[in-house]
Amino acid sequence: MAFIKNISSNGLTDNELLVTYKQNGDVAVLGDLYQRYMDLVYGVCLKYYKEPETAKDAVMQIFEELVEKLKKHEVDNFKGWLHQVAKNHCLMQLRKTQKVKTVEFNTELMQSGENMHLDSVLEKEENFKKLAGCMESLTGDQETAIRLFYLDGKSYNEIVAISGIEWNAVRSLIQNGRRNLKLCMEKAIAAESTNDIYLTKEN
Structure with missing residues (x-):
């Protein structure tokens, strides 16, 4: 997506990038991995928010969440895991604005x-x-x-x-x-x- 800078993937697999990020905490490595699935995340966010700009903001917020989440979770299938994280994020934000208690x-x-x-x-x-x-x-x-x-x-x-x-x-x-x-x-x-x-x- 145009609103996030492209980063070279260096031909590494998702799991290799995950291991590298966990080892050195380099956010650029995480950004490389995240870029592969930004269209997926944006699509999920747009589905829930219906507004392109709000969805774009959510894409950035979700990336910021991943910085800490991936230090705590063992992820075997990054794409599937990220899809669920994106849905959780959108649902939680929507519930907050509607003042409905959720988990x-x-x-x-x-x-x-x-x-x-x-x-x-x-x-x-x-x-x-x-x-x-x-x-x-x-x-x-x-x-x-x-x-x-x-x-x-x-x-x-x-x-x-x-x-x-x-x-x-x-x-x-x-x-x-x-x-x-x-x-x-x-x-x-x-x-x-x-x-x-x-x-x-x-x-």
């Missing part, structure tokens, strides 16, 4: 079909209110692990250190908690849909 989901596990389905459910404005209730439906260590991982952005190892729960148990809690959260959201949406149909018939 930003950690993207490390947003790779499987189950996760992508949950993500698509959460994209819808009306579903964020249901999310709070479903989070409360999780119990004990499961809720703790989900909140630390998704809401606080903690890694598995950090959760182990904070909670004292073994690594394998943390992994299981997050997987099961995510599944329960997905089921709860689906039930809440289905119940609302049924109620809407009932009210329509009454009218």
